[in-house]
Amino acid sequence: MAMHDDELHIDEQIARRLMIDQFPEWGLECVRRIKTDGTVNAIFRVGAGLTARFPLRSADPTVVRDELAREATAMRELAAYCPVATPTPVAMGDPGHGYPLPWTVQTWLPGAVAAPHDLAHSEVFAHDLVNLLRALRAADTKGRHFAGSGRGGDLHDSDAWMEICFRESDGLLPVDRLRALWAEFRSLPNVFPEVMTHGDLIPGNLLVENGRLVGVLDGGGFAPADPSLDLVAAWHMLDGERRSDLRSELGCGDVEWWRGAAWAFQQAMGLVWYYREANPGMSALGQTTLARILNDPVLSAISSTSPGTR
Template structure:
């Protein structure tokens, strides 16, 4: 039997999904199961017929998202300007697979890219509108940021040691003195307001486009309530030039929020050695 805890992705395939469906949801047992073209790392996703998907965490660290999304997606959806995943059912461990898993409604669309987005400035305004709408949802009972959100929504200092290690590793390849200044500014710009909803991973891979326009935002696995600075990172990872300026104006966040957002963007770019994003962060 495959040890899913050690190599979760290797142990998940269409045959496993078919067995789980047959065992737990026999009403869908005759539907074809096919891998999606663009898959994530945290979960393996399979299309189930035309209208559904099966989504299986690849590791125990991603399991918390199953219950979280199942509870909160229906509450968030009516308040947001574009489609988000619809929770249909929750699966249980079985057939040797050790984690709970999810069945969602299929959302059509293309992954956002410079080739699929018709107007980047308009797209920037749409993303800003989504972020503001999410922040306006009642957060009083929402899941406080922490391990389930991989510490998105918490102060960036959680990743301080990791950031310093990455800076040391990249010394001589980037301006580490300037990068340290950006990081120190992020640490100093504390969040002192009530928690609000954040998505946690506003990235092109989680944005769907139809007819060149934003149509859906997917994967709320790192969502929660806390400091939403992490949701601004797309300013550095996707937008450039005028679209970045449009996004910054439309999302209406203060300088302290942007200092933390730069820190979040820098941390991720440092640990992945994404020199392009590092340069964007440092050049602002």
């Protein structure tokens, strides 16, 4: 089942033909699709050491090529600061065989994709996340600033999207409580200097092995943003005690910490209803994250003040 109305078709046969035609040095490698909960790219493993990534949604090829080039630059920059392995760009492919967009080849990383619950109680994993966030925040912004209106900028910019999410989530989620939380979240001031952030630290972008963080995927969004943005990892993957440990180690004050919850909330609200049928794993992640937010003692008290929950 397609996840998006404008989703493109790409299968192993097309991917294999594109590899043979455009990169004959890898033409004899096995090409097989990797099943993931990812929503942006179809991913194929190429031999033992590479992956091919094909954008899933229809777009202007010129715009996509520029975006993929920008992402490659961001990935190389992330690799210079990330304390664990992260994929590096290898090549960019052209449209062909019915697939209409540019695509990329990257290095393959070993490890298992993280899950929302598996390491939720792990002190060691929480500390690994602390080390990751510290390393990313220490990177030089080089005078750059947040660009765009999505996650990592002004919370108010998400009002229209959140209204759609509340409407679509009626009957799926406790919308009255969630509206009350968003009313509080959107009023949090952004008083922090921008830092370099990964921008999408969901479980699917983290690799683990033997309970440790060993890899970070999807580094094309490495860019300056609200330092609270990468705190979404705590809400997506840790229980209350481990979140408290992470907050303490990072020295997060109230505003920074709750803005991190706000970004996790904004992300999770879009996952539950949008991917309910087409990508149950992503929908379940949204459910898990929202439950953690709603069950947090401070945030639970706020959401319970909604007239619809009295």
